[in-house]
Amino acid sequence: MSTPLIHIEHIARTYEMGGETVHALRDVSLDIHSNEYVALMGPSGSGKSTLMNILGCLDTPSLGVYTFKGLDVNEMTDDDLAEIRNKEIGFVFQTFNLLPRATALKNIELPLIYSGISSQIRKERAIKALEDVGLGDRMLHRPNELSGGQRQRVAIARALVTEPSIILADEPTGNLDTKTGIEIMKLFQDLWSKGNTVILVTHEEDIARHARRIIRIRDGKVESDTINPNPVTSFEIP
Amino acid sequence: MIRISEIQESFRIAFEGLQANKLRSFLTTLGVVIGITFVILMGWFLNGLDAALESTVNLLGTDVMYIDKWSWSGGQNWRKTMQRKNITYQQAMEFCNSVKTAEVSLPEAHKWGTTVKERDRTITGISVIGVPYSYSQLPAGTVLYGRFFSQFEDEYSTNVTVLGYGVAKALFPEGDAIGRTIKIGGRTFEIIGVIIKRGTMMMDFVDNQVIIPISTFFGVYGMTGRSISIAVKAGSAEKLDETRAEATGLMRSIRNVPPGQEEDFSINETQTFKEQVETLRLATWGIGIGLTLLSFIVGIIGIMNIMFVSVTERTKEIGIRKSLGAKSSSILTQFLVESASLCLVGALIAFTFCSVVIAIAVRLVPEADFLTPYVPPQLILIAAIVSIIVGILAGIVPAMRASALDPVEALRYES
Known part of the structure; x- marks a missing residue:
């Protein structure tokens, strides 16, 4: 098999909190390859958010090995990590995390600003990304002029605009109604079938069932790591 | 980056x-x-x-120095300066005839705080300056309109005057001073010229003066009991040091200052301002x-x-x-x-x-x-x-x- 996109080996993450050491992650090892569709599942407090932060290079493990595309993340400086986040990872958050004062287009341009792309090309790529998520007619709207589903689409467009290696989505449907949630899941399905690597972080079984591989985390460890035998492929709106 | x-x-x-x-x-x-x-x-x-x-400073001339009994900077002991002997007209003339490094040098006699009259108008606090005709070669003698007096008028003690800008403006706001007459020290003078504006708000005293031939000046105010200033134009700012050195030596010898003793005169330069x-x-x-x-x-x-x-x-x-x-x-x-x-x-x-x-x-x-x-x-x-x-x-x-x-x-x- 080819080199995994993500390779983590016995990683642990501890925090100091009020003089006590909290073991958010105890011992996690896993590989994720290109074009996988993975769900990271677990109840709150299981450590899945910590794992997501580490996978997304927002945080680094206290112990263990993390290699991203064969590069040792532990060796990287803060600027290197920022560059990985900028070029290789597209985040989609539960609360969308759009900048309220910027238009949809400006929000999508943001990661391209930090990779130093000229304003002309930035604009072209942002328009394309917005059209890809079906919001070509909402370019100059600000987040508060968009519905929840539309905001999440803008956030997804922003995650895609740099053509990252991984889409990392943290409870992407958590703030959406069921119907809109299904639409968003359809979008992830499309992205995956076009060759993208998608990692979903969720505590909802219904959402995790869309993924091809389900990794369950509990008490800072991998509880199970299985192939999903019956992934959801129909997006009928109930 | x-x-x-x-x-x-x-x-x-x-x-x-x-x-x-x-x-x-x-x-x-x-x-x-x-x-x-x-x-x-x-x-x-x-x-x-x-x-x-x-x-x-430019209008006074950056290359001009004034040899005087008084020092402009006023830094010296007042009493000591008071005790200095006046610079006489003879000493001034001896200096002017002997100095070699100066482009122009001439004596100036001053009468401070006089009154000039033009018919029923009177202005006070005016200085009368008596100078030879060569004064027109100094920046301070540049004429705005009219002319400066001639060697002839100078030598024959003519009653002609060139007004400072401030005086001309105060007495003749219409600008029609030339050819009119004014009274200086009780005598009638014909106005033949007006000097350019030289002063500014801070130093407008340089414009509040009237200039008359030095021979006429002595006729009106007398020659004794006053100290003459000597205006020395070096010719260029670079020549100042050389001219100052010569002037100091020459003046010491004219005034018989023994070697090693302090000078009994001051050399004032525009730099002092x-x-x-x-x-x-x-x-x-x-x-x-x-x-x-x-x-x-x-x-x-x-x-x-x-x-x-x-x-x-x-x-x-x-x-x-x-x-x-x-x-x-x-x-x-x-x-x-x-x-x-x-x-x-x-x-x-x-x-x-x-x-x-x-x-x-x-x-x-x-x-x-x-x-x-x-x-x-x-x-x-x-x-x-x-x-x-x-x-x-x-x-x-x-x-x-x-x-x-x-x-x-x-x-x-x-x-």
Whole structure:
């Protein structure tokens, strides 16, 4: 098999909190390859958010090995990590995390600003990304002029605009109604079938069932790591 | 490395922030507005002072020195100076006939505080100066209109006079002085010329004089009991040292000053004026800089405070930007640009305010013609640079705090 996109080996993450050491992650090892569709599942407090932060290079493990595309993340400086986040990872958050004062287009341009792309090309790529998520007619709207589903689409467009290696989505449907949630899941399905690597972080079984591989985390460890035998492929709106 | 796209983004954010918090931004910049106002007004005033001094000194002639019983700088012991013997006309003439390095040298007799009359108009506090015809070769003898008196008029003690600009303006506001007569020391003089305007508000005494032939002067006021000044024009500023050395030696020998003894005369140069005004300049700067620093300290504290608030308010935004690949340096730049922009806006307000103040001041005090009616361009540049420096000083600590935020913590922050 080819080199995994993500390779983590016995990683642990501890925090100091009020003089006590909290073991958010105890011992996690896993590989994720290109074009996988993975769900990271677990109840709150299981450590899945910590794992997501580490996978997304927002945080680094206290112990263990993390290699991203064969590069040792532990060796990287803060600027290197920022560059990985900028070029290789597209985040989609539960609360969308759009900048309220910027238009949809400006929000999508943001990661391209930090990779130093000229304003002309930035604009072209942002328009394309917005059209890809079906919001070509909402370019100059600000987040508060968009519905929840539309905001999440803008956030997804922003995650895609740099053509990252991984889409990392943290409870992407958590703030959406069921119907809109299904639409968003359809979008992830499309992205995956076009060759993208998608990692979903969720505590909802219904959402995790869309993924091809389900990794369950509990008490800072991998509880199970299985192939999903019956992934959801129909997006009928109930 | 910070990219151009990031700097552009920083400016966009900064002005968006300013627009969103107009009142807060304005109040915050008040300290800077006051500081920059001081800088501009002080600079404007000193600029005018310099220009005035420069033009006066130039009109007196940078290469001209005056040998006198008195010293212009007044630094010496008054009593000692009083005891000096007068410089007599004979000594002055001996000097003028012997000096070799001077282009022009001539005696000047002064009568201070006299009154001149033109029919029913009288002006007081005028100095009468008696000089030979060669005075017209000095910058101080440049005629605006009419002419200077001739060698013939000089030698035959004619009653002709050339007026200083101030006298001509006071007596003949219509500009029709030539050919008219005035009374000086009880005698009637025909006006044949007017000297160019030389003084400024600070030194207008140089325009409040009337010039008559020295032979006529002695006829009116007598030759004894007065000390004659000797005007010496070196020819160029470079020749000053040489001429001064010769003049000192020559004068010592004429006045029989024994070797090793202090001179009993002074050699005054236009440079002396500059030195005196320098003290005024330094005092203005000292007070001005003190006030400016004080208001900048207040300004910096205010802006630093608001920048801390801004960083806290935008913790989440910082987290989002970092998650999208903003480096610490990008965040640092963003906040520095914001606080520098804030100060730059302050400078803009100060500039507008000063422009209005200056326009009004120049209109209210027309005598202050040495002051420019606008903010001098170099001051605009200085104000801009100073405000940016103040902005960076005020913003550096909050910006460093923002850039050091942990992305995970920042993303979790809910305002």
